[in-house]
Amino acid sequence: xxxxxxxxLCGAVRYTLARAPAEMDVCHCGxxxxxxxGLALGLMVPRDEVTWEGFEHVGLFRSSDWAERGFCRTCxxxxxxxxxxxxxxxxxISLGAGSLDDLxxxxxxxxxxxxxxxxxYAFAGDLKRMTQAEVEAxxxxxxxxx
Amino acid sequence: xxDDVRDRTGGCYCGAVRFTARDVPLTFGICHCETCRRWxxxxxxxVTVPADNITWEGEDHIARHQSSSFAExxxxxxxxxxxxxxxxxxxxxxxxxxxxxxxxxDASDMVVHNEIFIDHKPDAYAFVPxxxxxxxxxxxxxxxxxxxxx
Numbered sequence: 001x002x003x004x005x006x007x008x009l010c011g012a013v014r015y016t017l018a019r020a021p022a023e024m025d026v027c028h029c030g031x032x033x034x035x036x037x038g039l040a041l042g043l044m045v046p047r048d049e050v051t052w053e054g055f056e057h058v059g060l061f062r063s064s065d066w067a068e069r070g071f072c073r074t075c076x077x078x079x080x081x082x083x084x085x086x087x088x089x090x091x092x093i094s095l096g097a098g099s100l101d102d103l104x105x106x107x108x109x110x111x112x113x114x115x116x117x118x119x120x121y122a123f124a125g126d127l128k129r130m131t132q133a134e135v136e137a138x139x140x141x142x143x144x145x146x
Numbered sequence: 147x148x149d150d151v152r153d154r155t156g157g158c159y160c161g162a163v164r165f166t167a168r169d170v171p172l173t174f175g176i177c178h179c180e181t182c183r184r185w186x187x188x189x190x191x192x193v194t195v196p197a198d199n200i201t202w203e204g205e206d207h208i209a210r211h212q213s214s215s216f217a218e219x220x221x222x223x224x225x226x227x228x229x230x231x232x233x234x235x236x237x238x239x240x241x242x243x244x245x246x247x248x249x250x251x252d253a254s255d256m257v258v259h260n261e262i263f264i265d266h267k268p269d270a271y272a273f274v275p276x277x278x279x280x281x282x283x284x285x286x287x288x289x290x291x292x293x294x295x296x
Contacts, residue, residue, distance in 0.1 A: 009184035035159045037228040037246025038191035061225040071226030075211040076219055078187040096187020103268035120257045122274040
């Protein structure tokens with residue numbers, strides 16, 4: 001089974017999960033590619049299933065009107081993306097998949113914002129692929145949550 | 147042509163750190179080592195540029211961490227965007243930096259030419275193969291013995 005523990009590369013920030021994740025997604029939007037340096041792999045888990053240690057080392061950056069991104073202020077590891085307020089997805093958090101200690105048992109299943117995907121690489125497998133419009137239709141546009 | 151280079155601009159998500167870089171290659175690599183995996187949350191998609199080719203603005207917003215005996219990693223202290231990986235010594239080829247392709251304003255024409263530490267990549271995902279060079283950790287250590295010295 002996949003791991004239920006994770007954290008940044010220097011160890012200042014750690015977390016434990018109530019359940020081992022089984023799926024991850026990738027977001028190809030320009031904001032995610034800019035912030036991560038190119039590849040935004042996310043583990044979407046319920047916020048109340050994450051227990052943090054060392055959260056005082058987390059830097060928070062409000063990356064848009066509807067979301068913030070968390071990173072370790074000691075080593076710069078990208079840790080999570082989460083929406084602000086009570087809108088769609090407010091009970092979830094997207095953890096950077098690379099922060100999980102062991103990704104055995106996890107599979108990439110979904111690609112979102114595929115209309116912004118660069119041509120230089122592609123993921124193998126029979127993945128669910130969603131454009132921006134399809135994502136907003138499925139989950140609600142962030143503008144709706146104001 | 148893998149020798150093709152062009153000048154590019156870039157910066158972090160919030161704009162506090164900006165740079166211009168001369169002669170940036172069109173090709174980049176993917177590193178799956180654990181340090182890159184945790185730092186990026188995924189894998190490092192990096193293009194190698196001589197450090198002297200880069201002119202930075204907003205350097206007081208650049209935070210650094212010595213992530214191993216031979217390299218440091220840097221990010222924007224305001225927004226957290228990963229900025230570069232840089233060899234610092236210990237037998238490593240000092241002088242170059244790896245820029246994550248996401249920091250570039252435009253990387254739309256760039257292509258992958260190698261993928262390293264492939265044996266450390268999680269099975270959770272894979273890239274579609276192309277003619278890129280794929281190397282295990284051991285194969286990388288043949289080129290860079292410093293890896294085995296930690």
